[in-house]
Structures are given as C-alpha cells and as structure tokens.
Amino acid sequence: MSLSLKQIKAALEDGLLSFPITDMDEKGNFRADTFAERVAWFLEHQVSSVFVAGGTGEFFSLSEAEYRKIVEVSTETVQDKVPVISSVGRSIPEAIHFAKIAEKAGIHALLLMPPYLTECPSDGTYEYAKAIMDNTALPVIYYNRANGVLKSEYIQKLAENCPNFIGLKDGTGNIAELNDTIKSVGNRLSYIGGVPTAEIIAEAYLSIGVNTYSSAAFNFVPELANLFYKSLRAGKKEKVEEILKMFYIPFVRLRSKKNGYAVSLIKAGAKLIGRSAGDVRAPLVMPNASEVEELEKLIWKVNELI
Secondary structure (H helix, E strand, O other): OOOOHHHHHHHHHOOOEEOOOOOEOOOOOEOHHHHHHHHHHHHHOOOOEEEEOOOOOOHHHOOHHHHHHHHHHHHHHHOOOOOEEEEEEEOHHHHHHHHHHHHHHOOOEEEEEEEOOOOOOHHHHHHHHHHHHHOOOOOEEEEEOHHHOOOHHHHHHHHHHOOOEEEEEEOOOOHHHHHHHHHHHHHHOEEEEOOOOHHHHHHHHHHOOOOEEEEOHHHOOHHHHHHHHHHHHOOOHHHHHHHHHHHHHHHHHHHOOOOOHHHHHHHHHHHHOOOOOOOOOOOOOOOOHHHHHHHHHHHHHHHHHO
C-alpha cells in the first residue's frame, strides 16, 4: 500500500520530521543492518516522516549502490507507516537517475538538493529544478539552500509550472524572504524549516506559519527533540526557552566551531548514546576529544529537561 499525496502533505505540515544519519562500518562502508535498526528506532519515537540520505545522512558522499540500498532498506523498514523521503541532486542526469531508483524502491517523495556548483544564477537554478521535477512522477520538496537559493518569484514560477512540486524546505533562515514566499504562493506548497539545528529559529518559523522543521539532533536526543516540538506547538514558552538555553544554543555554538559539524556532531552524539553509525566521510571530519566531551555534558543535561 502506498500513501496518498494528501497523507504525505499532512505529515510534512504537522509533526517532527526526522533525518537519520547513515550507518558506516569501521572501514567506511554502508551498514544496512544497523541502518534498518536506526530507522525502526525512529519510528518508535512517533516521527511524522523519515528523510533518508539527506544532508545529515551524507547524501553528498554516497555512491549509487549505497543510495539504492538505503532507499530499499528504508521503505522495507517503514512499510508505509509514515512517508519516506529521499534526496536527489548533484547534476541533472544524476538526479533523474536517482529519482528513478527511489521510485522503484517505493519512496514517497524526493528532497531536491542544490546543484553541484559553487555559484549559480537564479534563472539557471530554476531550470535545474524544473528539469528534475519534469522528469519524475514523485512529489518533490525543494531545498532552498546554499548555491541553490531561489527567491519568491522563482518558487512561485516552479509551483505554477511543476504540479509535482509540493514543498519548500528553507535552509536560509531568511524569515523575510520566506514570509514573502508563503504569502505569495500560499498553501499550494507545504513549508518546512531546514536551517541546520532548525530548533534554534523554530519560534520564528512558527510565527509565519511554518509548523514543522528538520531535526538532526533527534538522532541522539529523541525524547528532548519531541518535547521541544510539542512544547513549541502548545505555546509553552517557558519550556521552549529552558530547552533552548540548556541544550540547543550551546549545541549550536559547538556546531559553529568547524564547517560540517552540523553532521559530524550528530554522528558523535549517536556514538555517545550507544547507537554509533561510524564516522563521517571526508571532506567532513569528526570532532576532537574535547569537543566530544563538551557534547557529552550537553547530553547529560537532557535528563534535567525531560
């Protein structure tokens, strides 16, 4: 049984969105068995959807064979309990090819990553996104981030010309521009907060109608991630402030010490709670011993918050 578009959009618009890390062994090879266990563990914590092979899942460093296995394992594990979304991107031919792999595996929707180029003109980026959307039957969420940022006029143009364009994930943190897009495009799209450690601006997102966001920290503090989301949606401002002060703000400060730590620290956190997914692949690097110790102290504080 597959999920309807209505079910997919409902999951994107209400509930915590999870982005599992990708399991690697000591040699850096993909581990399907522990990855399946990780996805099953996510489901136990009532996530509304699962985004596999995403930024947190190191999509940028996966081979085609690994991607194929990841999407197959994910759909087999989830069994349509919630939507499973996988990433595509890089070049247009690769994105279309990966989309076909995802569709064959039973993936419910795609997250379109920025193109692999250091600097892109807006009109060219629009054509990149449109070409990929035009060549897949799957619903597509566009990740508005880095060298793939499109302003409101181009998002509206995509929405008008691509029926399978269903969602926008914001990775800019530019609330004014995002608000422009939401007010211009309206409920034609679902909107997702996607700034790394999105909890840090979740209050701002919520104020303009973005009810959901990607939670990478869920990989190692799922109870806290759920508590924060539920407190945010329930308007429990004191609890939201407490969790931000004690965990998310210091975590973001730690994350800011080195490029790529938005992924590396997540893998370090998973290892600290006994659910290791191995190390990150180059060009990312794992945090050093003192940074891991700092992260461990933050995890200890979680018990005071939940």
